[in-house]
Each structure stands twice: as C-alpha cells, then as structure tokens.
Amino acid sequence: MKKSFFVLSILLVIIVVLTITRAVVSNSLATSGVDLNKLSAEVDSYQRESALLEEKILNESSFTNLKEEAGRQGYETMSSQIVLSAPLPMAYNK
Amino acid sequence: MRWRYRFVLSFYFFCFLATILRLAHWQIVEADTLSQVGESQYGRSITLTPRRGEIMTSDGFPIAANKLAYLVFANPKEVKDIQTVSTILSPLLNADTASLSSLLSLNRFWVALNPSVSHEIKQQVERLKIPGVGFEEQYVRYYPEASVAAQLLGFVGKDETGNNQGYFGLEGFYDRQLRGRVARAVQIHDALGRPILARMDETGGGDDGRNLILNVDRAIQFMADEELKKGVEKYGAQGGMVLVMNPKTGGILAIASQPTFDPRKYWEFEEKDYINPSVSSTYEPGSTFKPLVMSSAIDAGLVTPKTKCTICDGPIPIGGYEIRTWNDKYHPDETMMETIQFSDNTGMVFVGQKLGLKLLLSYLNKFGIGEMTGVDLQGEIPSPLRDSESWYPIDLATASFGQGISVTPLQLLSAFSAIANEGVRMEPHVVNKIETQNGKVITINPKELGRPISGAAAKVMTEILVNAVDKGEAKFAKPKGYRIAGKTGTAQIPIGGHYDPNKTIASFIGFAPADDPKFVMLVVIDRPTSSIFGSETAAPIFFTIAKKMLLYYGVTPTQ
Numbered sequence: 001m002k003k004s005f006f007v008l009s010i011l012l013v014i015i016v017v018l019t020i021t022r023a024v025v026s027n028s029l030a031t032s033g034v035d036l037n038k039l040s041a042e043v044d045s046y047q048r049e050s051a052l053l054e055e056k057i058l059n060e061s062s063f064t065n066l067k068e069e070a071g072r073q074g075y076e077t078m079s080s081q082i083v084l085s086a087p088l089p090m091a092y093n094k
Numbered sequence: 095m096r097w098r099y100r101f102v103l104s105f106y107f108f109c110f111l112a113t114i115l116r117l118a119h120w121q122i123v124e125a126d127t128l129s130q131v132g133e134s135q136y137g138r139s140i141t142l143t144p145r146r147g148e149i150m151t152s153d154g155f156p157i158a159a160n161k162l163a164y165l166v167f168a169n170p171k172e173v174k175d176i177q178t179v180s181t182i183l184s185p186l187l188n189a190d191t192a193s194l195s196s197l198l199s200l201n202r203f204w205v206a207l208n209p210s211v212s213h214e215i216k217q218q219v220e221r222l223k224i225p226g227v228g229f230e231e232q233y234v235r236y237y238p239e240a241s242v243a244a245q246l247l248g249f250v251g252k253d254e255t256g257n258n259q260g261y262f263g264l265e266g267f268y269d270r271q272l273r274g275r276v277a278r279a280v281q282i283h284d285a286l287g288r289p290i291l292a293r294m295d296e297t298g299g300g301d302d303g304r305n306l307i308l309n310v311d312r313a314i315q316f317m318a319d320e321e322l323k324k325g326v327e328k329y330g331a332q333g334g335m336v337l338v339m340n341p342k343t344g345g346i347l348a349i350a351s352q353p354t355f356d357p358r359k360y361w362e363f364e365e366k367d368y369i370n371p372s373v374s375s376t377y378e379p380g381s382t383f384k385p386l387v388m389s390s391a392i393d394a395g396l397v398t399p400k401t402k403c404t405i406c407d408g409p410i411p412i413g414g415y416e417i418r419t420w421n422d423k424y425h426p427d428e429t430m431m432e433t434i435q436f437s438d439n440t441g442m443v444f445v446g447q448k449l450g451l452k453l454l455l456s457y458l459n460k461f462g463i464g465e466m467t468g469v470d471l472q473g474e475i476p477s478p479l480r481d482s483e484s485w486y487p488i489d490l491a492t493a494s495f496g497q498g499i500s501v502t503p504l505q506l507l508s509a510f511s512a513i514a515n516e517g518v519r520m521e522p523h524v525v526n527k528i529e530t531q532n533g534k535v536i537t538i539n540p541k542e543l544g545r546p547i548s549g550a551a552a553k554v555m556t557e558i559l560v561n562a563v564d565k566g567e568a569k570f571a572k573p574k575g576y577r578i579a580g581k582t583g584t585a586q587i588p589i590g591g592h593y594d595p596n597k598t599i600a601s602f603i604g605f606a607p608a609d610d611p612k613f614v615m616l617v618v619i620d621r622p623t624s625s626i627f628g629s630e631t632a633a634p635i636f637f638t639i640a641k642k643m644l645l646y647y648g649v650t651p652t653q
Contacts, residue, residue: 004099051162051233052213058159058238063316 144274145233147303149247149264151312152526158247158265158357161236163210164229166219170198170205172226179224186219187211210234237357242319243310245370246349246524248472249357262368264306264524266472271528274303307527309345314338314613317642318350322617325635326352329600330623334632335503336639337372341511341605341614343540344520346469373467373474376500377618380585381420381437381628382603383496385555386509387445388434390457393517393551396448399431399558403444406433410440413488417443420584434562437582439495446494451485454493460546461509462519463501468543469522477501496585497593506603507616509546513556514579514605514614516549518542560608568602568633573641575651579611580604580636582628587621597621600628602636612647615640 059065120128149158166187173179180194187194187208197205207227211219216229235250235258248263260269277300318336326334331352338348349372355363369375391397407426410417419438433441446454458464464479477500480489492498501509504522512519521541528536547555559579563572568582583601586593600622605614617632617639625631 004103048162048213048231051160054159055161055236058156058236061155062238062240063312064238064240064242067316 142277142300143232144276144300145302146235146250146258146274147272147305147529149272149306149308151308151310151315153312154307155238155312157237157239157243157310157312159236159238160233162213163232163234164213164216165209165232166207166211166216167228167230168198168205168207169203169226169228170200171203173198174225179227182222182224183207183219183227186215235357239312239316240358241354241356243315243349244354244357245351245368245372246310246315246471247357248368249360251360262472263370264308264471267470268306268525272303272306274531275300277301302531304531305529306525307529308524309340309343309347309526310349310524311347313646314643315348315350317639317646318348319354321635321639321642322350322352325617325619325631329619329625329631331619331621331631333371333620334635335372335618336615336635337503337507338613338615338639338643339507339511339522341514341520341611344508344511344522345526345540346522346524347613349524370471370473372503373469373471374502376475376477376502377599378499378585378588379496379501379506380583380599380601381496382506382510382581382583382585382601382616383499383501384434384437384442384494385513385559385581385603386458386461386463387442387449387454387494388430388558389513389547389551389555390454390461391445391449392430392554393457393547394449394453397430397445399429399554401430402427403430403433403438403441405444406438406440408440410443410491412443412491413486415488417491431558431561434558434581435566437562437566442495443491446490449494451482451490454490455479455482457546460519460544461512462543462546463499463505463509465505467502467504467508467522469504470524474504475502477505496583503616503618507614508543510603510616511605511614512546513552513559514611515552517545517547517552519544519546556608559604563604567627567629568637571629571634571637573637573644576606576640576644576649577608577652578604578606578637578640579608580633582633584626584628596626598626598628600626600631602628602632604636604640606640606644607649607652609652612649613640613643 146160148156148160150156170176176195176198177191180191180198183189183194184191189208194207197207210232219227220229237244237247246263248261248265248267250258250265251261253259258273260266260272265272318338322334322336325331333352335352336348336350337346339346349370351371353367355367360368388397392399404427406424406428408424417439419436419440423436424440425432425436425438428436428438428441430441430445432438433445449457458479464477466474466476479499489498508519508522519542521543523538523540525538527538530536556579559581560577562582563569563578563580566582568580572578581603583599583603585599585601586595587597587599588594589597598621600619601617603614603616605611615636617636619628619631619635622631
C-alpha cells in the first residue's frame with residue numbers, strides 16, 4: 001500500500017511538473033514571433049542600406065565618374081613620362 | 095481489497111495507453127495531413143528570388159552589379175481620385191497621366207505602375223501617403239561604367255515567362271551560372287500575420303548566382319573605349335573595334351566597339367547594336383594577314399628575312415588579273431624584311447607561291463583561321479575557309495596579302511598572338527575565375543591550342559615586324575623609346591563582286607614590348623573618311639593606347 005501510494009505520488013508530481021513546463025515554454029514561444037519580426041525588419045533595413053551604399057560607392061569609384069570629376073578639378077592627361085632610371089645595358093661599347 | 099487496487103491501477107494504465115496511442119496517431123500517422131492543413135490556414139509560400147551574380151574586372155570592380163529598386167503597384171479599388179493621383183504620380187514615375195489613369199481604372203486588385211524606380215523616387219512617393227499604392231523591393235541589373243564594354247557584357251532582359259535572362263556577351267554566355275536557382279519557402283503566421291515559428295521550411299533548394307571574375311583590366315578597357323570613340327569621330331568612320339589580349343595566357347584584356355549601346359537602357363537601341371563585331375562579324379583583313387603568311391614560309395624554311403623577291407619589279411599578271419602594290423611603287427630584288435616594311439603585295443604573292451596552296455592552307459589551319467576560337471562570348475560565328483578544290487591561282491595570290499579571305503577580328507588576333515608568344519597559340523578567354531556564393535573559386539586555366547610555328551620562326555617574324563614599325567609608313571605615330579612589333583592593314587571592301595576603291599577597313603595589329611610582350615592588340619576602323627589608310631587612322635589609335643598601356647605596366651623605354 002505504501003509502495004503503490006509512493007509510485008502514484010511520483011507520477012502525479014511528474015505530470016504537474018511537465019504541465020507547468022509546457023505552459024512556461026509555450027508562453028515564451030508565443031511572443032517569439034514578435035521578436036522575429038523585429039529582427040527580420042532590422043536585418044532588411046541594414047541590407048537595404050548596404051545595397052544603397054554599395055551602389056553609391058560603385059558610382060563614385062567608376063572610371064566614368066572619376067574622369068568627369070578629374071576634368072572638373074582641372075586634372076589633365078599626362079602627355080609624356082619622366083624616366084628616372086633606365087635598365088642597365090647587357091654590354092658596353094669600349 | 096487488493097483486486098480493487100489492481101483494477102484502478104489497470105484502468106489508469108489503459109487510459110494513459112489510449113492517450114499515447116491517440117497522440118501517436120495524430121502526431122505520426124496524420125502528421126503530414128495536419129501540417130498541410132495548418133500551412134494552408136496560416137502558412138505563406140514565399141519565393142526566394144536569387145541575387146544575380148556580379149561580373150567583375152580583374153581588380154575586383156563589379157562592372158555588372160545589382161542595385162536596389164522598387165516595383166510600384168497600386169490596388170485600383172482603393173484609389174479614390176484616379177485623376178488627381180495620376181497627375182501627382184506622373185512626373186515621379188516618368189509615365190504620362192493618361193497611361194496611369196487607364197491602369198488605375200482597371201477592375202483589378204493589383205496593377206504595376208512602374209517596374210523599377212530608385213530608392214529616392216520610392217521615398218518621394220511614400221511621403222505622399224497615397225492609399226492603395228505600395229512597393230515591392232527587388233534587385234535589378236546595374237552597370238556602373240555605363241557603355242564601357244557594353245557588347246562584351248551584353249545585358250539582362252526578360253524571357254517569355256517574365257524572368258530575368260541574359261542576352262549577348264557574357265550575360266548571355268554565362269546566364270545559367272549568373273542567374274542562380276530559385277528557392278521556395280513556407281513560413282507559419284498567427285492570426286495577426288506575425289511569424290510564430292522561427293524555422294522556415296525550404297521546399298525547393300536555391301542558390302544565389304555565381305560571380306565572374308574576368309581577365310579584363312578595367313583601366314585598359316576604359317582606355318580602349320575612350321581612344322576608339324575619339325578615333326572614330328576624328329577619322330569620320332562608321333565604326334571600329336579595339337581588341338587587346340595577353341598573348342601568354344589568351345586572357346582578353348579589353349574589347350571595345352563603336353557604335354555601342356547603353357546596357358542600362360538596352361531597349362532604346364536596335365538589335366544590331368547589341369552584336370559584338372569582334373566575334374560576330376567577318377572582314378577581309380588585308381595586310382594585317384601578311385605576318386601569318388610570311389611566318390608560315392619562314393617556319394617551313396622556304397624564305398628567310400634576306401631572301402630576295404624575284405618577281406617584284408612590276409605588277410604580276412595572274413589569271414587575267416594584275417596584282418599591284420598599294421602605291422604602285424615596285425622594289426626589284428627586295429628582301430622579305432622589306433616586303434613587310436613596304437607592305438608589298440607582289441612580295442607576298444612571291445611568298446604565297448613558294449608555300450603553295452596545300453602548305454598555306456595547312457598553316458592557316460594551324461593558326462586557327464576558319465575555325466571558332468572557343469572564346470566564352472555569346473554570338474561567335476565561324477568563318478570557314480573554302481575547300482582547296484575551289485581555289486584558283488588568283489585566290490592563292492590574293493589570300494597571301496589578306497584579300498579574298500574572311501576572318502573575325504578575334505580569329506586574326508588569336509592567330510597573330512602566336513607570333514608574340516614564341517609560336518604558341520592560346521585559347522582566348524574572357525573569364526578568369528568563377529566564384530560561388532559559399533566562397534568556392536573555380537579557376538579557368540589558360541589553354542594551349544597548338545604551335546603553328548616554331549619559337550625561332552616567331553622570333554624572326556618579330557624582328558621583321560619591329561622593322562616594319564620603325565621604318566614603315568606608320569613610323570611617325572610610334573612612341574619613342576619602345577620596341578613595338580606591328581603591321582598596318584588597308585583592306586578594300588568587296589561590294590557587288592568588285593572592290594570599292596574609296597572605302598576601306600583600316601587596321602593595325604601589333605604587340606609590345608617586342609622582346610617580352612605584355613599585350614597584343616588589334617585596332618580596326620571601319621570606312622574612315624579622313625584617310626583610307628591604316629597607317630593614318632588605325633595606327634595612331636594603336637600607338638596612343640599602346641603608349642598608355644606601357645606606362646600603365648611601368649615598362650621603361652629601352653631605346
């Protein structure tokens with residue numbers, strides 16, 4: 001009698017604990033969708049900003065744009081080069 | 095008493111067993127059915143459109159990228175004052191009021207007002223807070239360098255089902271690699287539309303497109319485009335091309351064409367503008383073909399640079415025709431070195447007769463003339479040689495100086511590059527590497543196509559070409575201090591069975607520095623009007639680009 005009462009009590013305690021655990025977990029999961037939405041929106045926003053900045057960088061660093069900008073700032077095409085050191089000859093004439 | 099206890103215990107046991115069995119039935123046996131019912135009520139199927147791969151030049155700059163754009167749509171049933179809304183939106187969406195008005199009058203829940211607007215325009219429309227107007231975010235193809243390398247790149251249009259598809263050039267050839275794979279996903283939402291599960295089931299695997307890293311050098315491409323445009327305008331030509339290649343690897347460094355188009359607004363141009371003439375059109379190369387014939391004869395041991403031409407004292411009659419020089423000047427006993435220097439057609443006829451038809455065709459075959467180069471660009475056309483049985487003596491004579499034979503510009507450049515690369519011909523290739531989204535890199539290694547001539551013959555031909563540049567008709571345009579090997583070309587254009595004396599294809603082909611070539615380049619000017627000669631049109635363009643490239647490569651003058 002005492003043994004069976006003990007077993008029943010253990011089972012009851014397990015049921016109660018599991019029920020409470022389920023309630024707690026379900027409760028915390030219920031609001032995860034809201035957080036997920038917020039995170040998703042934030043990620044989208046950063047991706048959008050990154051795409052816009054990337055487009056701006058490509059525009060600014062394109063040679064087409066750099067040439068126009070260089071012209072506006074007064075740069076000119078170099079017409080000749082200055083050579084500071086020429087390659088050494090293989091042999092000299094005496 | 096004991097039996098009552100056992101009875102109650104058994105009762106509870108069977109209750110639990112029944113519950114477990116029932117749970118197992120709903121969670122295991124009926125799992126799929128219940129899942130589908132749930133998805134249909136609360137699930138939302140999402141199509142994950144893959145991002146198209148970028149096309150980057152050798153320095154990693156994306157010349158074909160993706161930018162954020164918005165599709166502007168409206169629900170006509172929510173738009174109250176159609177006329178006012180159309181008038182307000184018309185300047186922002188770059189559409190006339192009547193078109194917008196007719197779209198908003200349709201008996202539908204969804205109409206597209208503009209397929210692609212920028213972020214700034216989207217923000218301006220958003221600020222107006224017009225009920226019923228919404229936006230769909232998407233990525234569209236974008237070319238930061240505008241028309242530079244337009245025919246090389248191609249463009250992205252739509253296929254029959256409205257999906258993105260690449261056409262022409264690299265966008266067309268590598269479309270499957272660039273487009274990626276669409277994925278579908280299902281997300282579960284609550285009654286308020288918020289996701290209630292963190293996991294998203296992908297029912298169809300997807301991948302973003304792969305990136306292409308080219309052999310093309312952005313600086314060289316830009317220089318080539320710029321100088322070609324200036325040259326075509328200066329010489330009053332119908333068009334032109336510049337092709338630049340690394341002879342040691344076959345890597346294409348630049349391909350520029352005029353007229354060109356803007357791939358960002360390809361619909362405003364005609365289809366003929368999309369075609370890359372470097373691979374999709376043929377022409378008679380004229381004197382730029384002579385180095386191939388001469389080097390063949392040198393390789394076969396039939397002539398040397400000092401061999402004297404015994405038939406060069408006047409016009410040569412063949413088969414009822416007369417072969418003349420371009421300026422009607424003749425040099426009796428000229429050497430082979432002088433034949434190229436003077437660009438003497440009669441000297442080349444002498445070489446052609448030495449080779450004979452069979453040997454000439456054999457060498458041309460080894461040089462790849464008449465075959466596709468295998469370049470990775472959409473639209474390459476073959477230009478097969480006629481069967482040897484259909485050749486007459488006059489055909490052998492004219493072929494020896496590049497008339498009566500058709501090649502694509504890339505075919506000629508690829509063949510000529512063997513002279514620059516010690517006799518070895520490499521397969522031309524635009525793409526150097528393909529990069530997957532998870533970082534794996536597939537390198538496309540240089541491929542040797544064959545050795546049409548020996549290294550020794552290539553060296554000898556190089557010296558002949560250096561002499562041609564130093565002492566030929568283009569010597570005044572040559573930049574000082576550098577050894578450049580090259581040949582001018584002034585080819586008459588066949589029209590209606592005869593050659594037009596006033597219209598030519600002017601060209602120049604060469605490589606530099608002659609002793610260790612960094613590049614081989616072909617410049618073709620189509621029907622220049624200020625002068626018909628290659629030495630006065632194509633050669634100056636070649637030398638201007640060559641000088642800039644030698645500076646760019648840091649090559650110091652050696653003379």
